Amino acid sequence: MTEEILACLPKRISEQLIKYDTSSVSEIRLAANRPVTLTVGEKSVLLGDTVSGEEMSVTVANFCHGSLHSFEKTMAEGYIPLGNGCRVGVCGKYSEGSIIEVTSISVRIPRSIYGIGDGLCKRLLMRCGGMLLYSPPGVRKTTL
Secondary structure, eight states: OOHHHHHHSOHHHHHHHTTSOGGGEEEEEEEBTSEEEEEETTEEEEEEEEBOHHHHHHHHHHHTTTOGGGGHHHHHTTEEEEETTEEEEEEEEEETTEEEEEEEEEEEOOOOOTTTTHHHHHHHHHHTSOOOOOOOTTSOTTTO
16 A cells, blocks of 8 residues: 555555555445445445545545546546555545545555466457456456
8 A cells, every 4th residue: 555545545544454465355335424445355344434525625635646636537536546556435425526525435456466367468469459448346357
């Protein structure tokens, strides 16, 4: 888990997150007035702490580097890009082409797993065609 992500979250939440093996946390979900949840390995973990609406607003502003208008377009599309393949999914109240209040966010933390697609690439090259990948959520389609 990157320092950039931890710095954007409310301090008390960040302090709880550093107790976990950061290499196994793949998603952090915050929703106003609801418990914070994590995806650790293949399990959903409830932190028990809630985030207020004000804390949610501050957290979103932190992820936008204090410039919400710079991210208005991508937020209307449902995300804030962070770079390095990481982005924050946003949900909230939408009006006249923009989000007027963010009520929840989901931070997905990408992982590089070298060689995971080698066998698939060989098959794709041998067939000289396209391939459709489908499977249940959470089985690393995006990682490929």
